[in-house]
Amino acid sequence: MNSDFDAIVVGSGISGGWAIKELTERGLKVLLIERGPETIHGEDYIGEGKAPWELPYHGAIPEDTLSKEYAIQQQCYALNDATKQFFVNDHQHPYITKKDKPFSWIRGYQLGGRSLLWYRQSYRWSEMDFAANKLDGYGVDWPIRYRDIAPWYDHVETFAGISGSKEGLEQLPDGQFLPPMEMNCVELEVKKQIEHQFPNRSMIIGRCAHLTEPTKEHLELGRGQCQSRDQCERGCSFGAYFSTLSATLPAAKRTNNLTILTDSIVQSVIYDDTKKRATGVRVIDAITNERKELNARIIFLCASTLGSTQIMLNSRSASFPNGIANSSGCLGLNLMDHIFESGASGEYPGFKDKYFKGRRPNGIYIPRYHNISSRDERFLRGFGFQGGGKRPSWKRAKSMPGIGVSLKEQLRKPGSWTFNLGGFGEMLPDKRNRVWLDENLKDKWGIPVLNIECTLRDNEKRMLKVMSEDAREMLEASGMINVQPYNNSAPPGLAIHEMGTARMGHDPKTSVLNKYNQAHDVPNLFVTDGSCMASSACQNPSLTYMALTARASAKAVEMLQEGKL
Amino acid sequence: MGVSIPLSQLDILASSFAASKDDFDPQFLGSKNFILLQQISDLVIPRTDTPGAIDAGVHIFIDLMLNEWASEETKVKYLAGFKGINNMAIISFDTSFVDCTTTQKISLIESLDVANAKLDNDSQIFFRDLKWFIISGYYSSEEGASVELNYDRMPGKYQGCLPFSEQDKAWSS
Numbered sequence: 260m261n262s263d264f265d266a267i268v269v270g271s272g273i274s275g276g277w278a279i280k281e282l283t284e285r286g287l288k289v290l291l292i293e294r295g296p297e298t299i300h301g302e303d304y305i306g307e308g309k310a311p312w313e314l315p316y317h318g319a320i321p322e323d324t325l326s327k328e329y330a331i332q333q334q335c336y337a338l339n340d341a342t343k344q345f346f347v348n349d350h351q352h353p354y355i356t357k358k359d360k361p362f363s364w365i366r367g368y369q370l371g372g373r374s375l376l377w378y379r380q381s382y383r384w385s386e387m388d389f390a391a392n393k394l395d396g397y398g399v400d401w402p403i404r405y406r407d408i409a410p411w412y413d414h415v416e417t418f419a420g421i422s423g424s425k426e427g428l429e430q431l432p433d434g435q436f437l438p439p440m441e442m443n444c445v446e447l448e449v450k451k452q453i454e455h456q457f458p459n460r461s462m463i464i465g466r467c468a469h470l471t472e473p474t475k476e477h478l479e480l481g482r483g484q485c486q487s488r489d490q491c492e493r494g495c496s497f498g499a500y501f502s503t504l505s506a507t508l509p510a511a512k513r514t515n516n517l518t519i520l521t522d523s524i525v526q527s528v529i530y531d532d533t534k535k536r537a538t539g540v541r542v543i544d545a546i547t548n549e550r551k552e553l554n555a556r557i558i559f560l561c562a563s564t565l566g567s568t569q570i571m572l573n574s575r576s577a578s579f580p581n582g583i584a585n586s587s588g589c590l591g592l593n594l595m596d597h598i599f600e601s602g603a604s605g606e607y608p609g610f611k612d613k614y615f616k617g618r619r620p621n622g623i624y625i626p627r628y629h630n631i632s633s634r635d636e637r638f639l640r641g642f643g644f645q646g647g648g649k650r651p652s653w654k655r656a657k658s659m660p661g662i663g664v665s666l667k668e669q670l671r672k673p674g675s676w677t678f679n680l681g682g683f684g685e686m687l688p689d690k691r692n693r694v695w696l697d698e699n700l701k702d703k704w705g706i707p708v709l710n711i712e713c714t715l716r717d718n719e720k721r722m723l724k725v726m727s728e729d730a731r732e733m734l735e736a737s738g739m740i741n742v743q744p745y746n747n748s749a750p751p752g753l754a755i756h757e758m759g760t761a762r763m764g765h766d767p768k769t770s771v772l773n774k775y776n777q778a779h780d781v782p783n784l785f786v787t788d789g790s791c792m793a794s795s796a797c798q799n800p801s802l803t804y805m806a807l808t809a810r811a812s813a814k815a816v817e818m819l820q821e822g823k824l
Numbered sequence: 825m826g827v828s829i830p831l832s833q834l835d836i837l838a839s840s841f842a843a844s845k846d847d848f849d850p851q852f853l854g855s856k857n858f859i860l861l862q863q864i865s866d867l868v869i870p871r872t873d874t875p876g877a878i879d880a881g882v883h884i885f886i887d888l889m890l891n892e893w894a895s896e897e898t899k900v901k902y903l904a905g906f907k908g909i910n911n912m913a914i915i916s917f918d919t920s921f922v923d924c925t926t927t928q929k930i931s932l933i934e935s936l937d938v939a940n941a942k943l944d945n946d947s948q949i950f951f952r953d954l955k956w957f958i959i960s961g962y963y964s965s966e967e968g969a970s971v972e973l974n975y976d977r978m979p980g981k982y983q984g985c986l987p988f989s990e991q992d993k994a995w996s997s
Contacts, residue, residue, distance in 0.1 A: 311964035322895035443984030487979040614988035617979035653963040660939050662868045673994040
């Protein structure tokens with residue numbers, strides 16, 4: 260393999276996919292390095308379209324396999340026999356947490372990364388979110404504001420295909436949307452009641468990366484319309500949801516500027532103390548263990564929040580004894596996730612003569628309403644709700660006594676309408692939530708494993724309590740009966756929105772990256788995945804990673820052309 | 825809610841037991857336990873004008889699951905559970921479960937089928953798990969999911985608010 264690459268992109272998930280697209284389309288020769296195996300769009304979606312009875316064990320993973328190989332990954336709703344090839348084997352990919360401080364690190368090591376597995380909710384951040392750190396003093400000020408990223412949201416939404424409704428909400432800006440998905444009758448009723456009884460709240464259909472009406476650009480990439488199968492995590496050969504494999508990878512490939520290296524683990528970034536530049540990466544062949552160095556003019560780390568930080572911490576040199584670009588000492592600090600698993604569910608007594616068709620891979624969204632126009636004394640920042648209404652299937656029998664003909668007759672009908680509201684809340688940046696390399700334990704390739712320590716603090720705990728109370732209140736106000744509030748303590752990480760640990764900021768003394776996701780200390784090193792986040796907001800973060808990556812890619816090419824890198 | 829099986833169904837129960845027990849050699853369960861499983865499966869989801877658990881091969885599925893899918897712990901639990909139910913039959917009716925009359929079987933199962941909050945012995949807990957195994961095995965089988973209920977492989981556009989009448993069936997997923 261020749262080593263004359265303009266850019267190396269590490270990681271092929273949502274962020275890496277955007278980096279290769281934007282860099283190759285601007286004429287750069289790009290090497291994409293993925294630690295997992297190649298995945299072929301369509302061909303490798305082995306469970307796609309299969310009915311439960313067509314799957315081994317009707318889709319259940321054998322119990323011993325589950326406990327030995329997926330001890331952590333099994334906490335993720337999307338793991339089953341048809342998707343397990345897209346999740347890491349926990350046994351082979353260890354990390355360390357303290358016993359009383361669990362952190363669920365859900366990972367997918369393959370070409371496409373977790374872009375194959377994500378839940379596809381896509382929300383913009385607003386001005387309020389980028390200003391939050393400065394306003395209340397938690398974390399460092401974001402070096403960008405909404406106006407800096409807005410055109411890039413436009414750019415990524417148009418290409419990815421985001422379905423949604425325009426709402427004119429200050430805290431959740433509208434974007435370039437494909438037609439919204441439909442709400443069902445109960446959702447429409449709940450929306451009406453909530454918006455009537457709580458004037459500063461609204462309920463909208465979820466904004467999601469699904470093609471409800473593909474454009475010419477989507478069709479040209481071989482993508483097609485969503486068929487409401489709701490088996491997205493098995494892979495979708497229609498390319499109806501956005502993933503690296505359905506969208507950014509084919510876009511990058513058609514430039515003929517892309518080279519892909521799979522089964523190749525980046526151990527560290529090489530730094531030249533004289534040139535004061537990153538010159539390449541050290542790579543280990545995941546299968547043969549062969550080691551080599553690959554060089555390029557610029558490096559983009561898109562290996563996921565903790566993946567990129569682990570690589571940087573492991574990139575030690577005379578100039579950076581504690582990890583590349585870590586003169587601030589901030590690398591590894593301020594890990595965040597979203598807090599969730601708090602909300603309420605209830606039953607709706609009406610609409611017995613109404614039903615739905617299709618498995619909508621999307622729900623409803625209640626955008627944040629606390630701490631917007633007035634200050635809530637109970638907690639800082641805010642949360643939104645995801646959820647929706649449905650008529651439960653036979654699965655409700657799990658808690659039903661009864662057998663025989665009467666049970667069978669009951670289960671032939673759908674259950675009464677039920678409705679769930681589950682909060683997703685902002686976690687404050689806190690330097691005590693952090694990762695670091697272990698001094699002793701190494702993985703099978705000799706790379707020091709991560710220690711992860713992340714716990715919820717008072718603000719998060721207070722917010723979780725209010726989430727559940729608010730959800731109960733809204734469901735009761737909407738005419739629900741048997742409303743059950745819940746506040747389960749999910750381990751951090753399980754929202755799979757882990758972010759932070761290489762944050763952006765104005766000041767090289769307190770942050771790792773500048774406003775273009777460029778390392779303060781190493782001008783030709785860019786980090787554009789979730790690790791760059793200076794705060795977490797409460798919106799699902801992937802769309803923001805896409806926009807930041809596209810923006811950073813454009814800037815990197817510009818600087819490269821100007822001879823600044 | 826108790827067990828309610830119309831008398832007209834009892835013949836079907838009896839005939840379906842006879843029909844399939846010779847066809848299949850269980851891989852995990854001994855023949856006695858396999859027949860026990862088959863009979864309980866039929867009590868939980870009987871054949872009506874639509875296929876029942878046995879028509880769907882749920883007992884065969886569970887035997888396969890126990891053989892290939894279950895951990896050692898689960899295997900032990902199921903063997904102990906079947907033994908427990910059999911012991912109850914011997915204590916109450918002086919005969920093994922499979923040799924009980926249908927009425928005796930129903931009364932025994934009725935005593936095990938209690939709401940979660942009222943579970944108070946190992947056999948009841950075991951029956952809850954076994955019942956769920958039978959139900960989930962049935963409604964994820966081709967007969968249960970696509971004959972008893974409706975299965976939509978390729979729904980197309982989601983429609984959120986369609987008329988539903990008492991004759992209509994639920995989606996299986």
